[in-house]
Amino acid sequence: MRWLTRVHLIHGVLLVLLLVTGLCLYMTTTRTWFNQLGVPLVSVHVTIAVLYIGVVCYSILRVGRYLLKKPRASKFNFWLHTIFFFLWAVSGAMMYWQAYFPVTLRNGAVVIHDWTTFLYIPWLLVHSLGHLYSWKAPWPDWWTKHVALPPAIAENKFERRDFLKLSGLTVLFLMIGSWLKWLTPVLSAVDSENRRRGYFRIYNVTNDYPRYQPGEWSLTIDGLTNKSETITYYDLPRFPATTIVDDFHCVTGWSVRHVEMKGVKVKDLMTQLGIEAQSDYVTAYSGDGMYFDSFLTTQLLDEEALLVYELDGEQLKQAMGFPCRLYHPDMYGYKSVKWVNRLEFTEKREIGYWQQSGGYDLNGYL
Template identity: 60%
Template sequence: MKWLRIIHLIHGVLFSVMLLTGLFLFMSGTRTWFNQIGFPLVQFHLVIACGYLLLTVASLARVKRYLLKKPRIKKFNFYFNTIFFFTWSISGILMYFQASLPAEIRNGAVVVHDWATFLFLPWVGAHIIGHLFKVHLPWPSWWKKQVPLPPSIQENQLERRDFLKLFGFTFVFLLIGGGVKWITPILSVANSETKRRGYFRIYNVTNEIPSYPNNDWVLKIDGLTNKEVEVSYYDLLRLPSTTIIDDFHCVTGWSVTNVEMKGVLLKDLLKAYEIEVNGEFVTAYSGDETYFDSFVSKQLIEEESYLVYEMDGQPLKSVQGYPCRLYQPNMYGYKSVKWLVRIHVKDSREIGYWQQSGGYDLDGYL
């Protein structure tokens, strides 16, 4: 039927684009590349997902009626896709409105969304290969044709070969999907005995990660202050330190709970160097020479922001912002500028990187 072919084609295009953009968002390298060229990948993924959602909901009943007299494999494909469709939709909605939800629900939604995607990949691959290359899997005739079920199936008495086929296909699909999921690079949690739950997803805006092999890092504090100061890595270590155990939240929905971070309170550094802040706003710059974010001065001083240099008792890893990153406990992770190299005090507020590129909230409060 013509209408079904059209729906199938649009569905295939939307699903393919949605799947690809989702994978690009998951992988740090591709996400960074899209950031560099200024393409709003997150927003594009959401628009495609909404289009896919509307098309699927609008066509569900009609497609189901069409399948009433079709082979069982087509009905299975319909229900299989429908289950994953609702899984993606519900978890995606929870991720979108994650600001109003507890961390456990946010993290659960992210995990479910990821696993649903990767476990569905083998089925997509088999579907594409079958259509493009005319490769037909050895399905039994009662499964791919409109014929009566064998007595053994009707009475739920699977033969040994039927059980082996079912188990074999299921195992292969889970192995492929799970394997693809876990060979993707992630930052593993520390091996120390902590109560941390979750893992960090590394988001950069450039592919070049700043490197300070000889600890030749320097933090510059300037602008509307009574004096300009440069603080080295060793100067920072000599200052009174503070340790905090806190939950790290990302605006995209995931969280890492009970993270132990050690660093220096910014107000303690200012006090130690007798620096007076005479401007209402502060811009924090990253050593990648691209990323920056801005704050009201009191958000960093009175609300006790940290210059973090250790996590879980170890120096920060390069991808975490080594040797020093900003951390404001009351704000989302995008406000925690990695590879912090400059704190510039001003009398006007700048619009930060993600506020310009992604429409994120300027204050970023949780």
């Protein structure tokens, strides 16, 4: 039927676009590349997802009724898609509106969204290549045609051969999906304990992020202040240290619970250096030369913002912002500028990188 052919084509195109954009978001290199091109990949992915949901909702009942008279293989294909669609849609919605859900549910949604994608890819490849090259798998007639079930199957008594086939295919697809998921692992645990409370996803806006040696890094505080000062990595321990245990939240939906962070409060640092702010705004710059974000002066000085140099009792990893990153305990992670090397107090508030590129909230409160 023409309508079914059109729906199948549109469904296939949107599904492939969803998988491609989703994989590009998952992989650090491609995500960063799109950031550098100024392409709002998250918005593109969400837009395609909305279109996909619309197509499925429009056609699912009609397709379901049409397949009632089709062989069991067609019905299986329909229900497989329906289950994956439901898992994608629900987990994706929870990630998008993650502020309304508790951390455990949000992290669970991220895991389900990832694993659903990677477990689906092997089946999609087999399905697509089979149609493209007219490959015929040696399925039994009762599966692909309108014939009666064999007595053993009808009585739910699988033969040893059937059980081994089903088990083998299941294990194969799980292995392929797992291999694909961990082929480019962008989830990195700081230590084994972190595996029980979530993973940090490493997001950068440049692929060539700074890899400082301790003696190469410095932090400058300048702009509209009574004086300018620059400190080095070796100066940090001489300032009053503050250790907090907090939950780190990302605006994309994942969180890491009970992270121990040690650093110097911005307020304490400025007090020790004798620096007085003479403006209402401050911009924090990253050593990668691209990323920056802005704050109200009161947000950094009066709301316990930290310059963090240790995470869970260890110095920061290079990809996590070593030697020092900014952290505000009441804001999303995109406000936590990594490799922070300058705090500039300004007359007007700058519009940060993700506010310009992704439409993120300027204040970024949880």
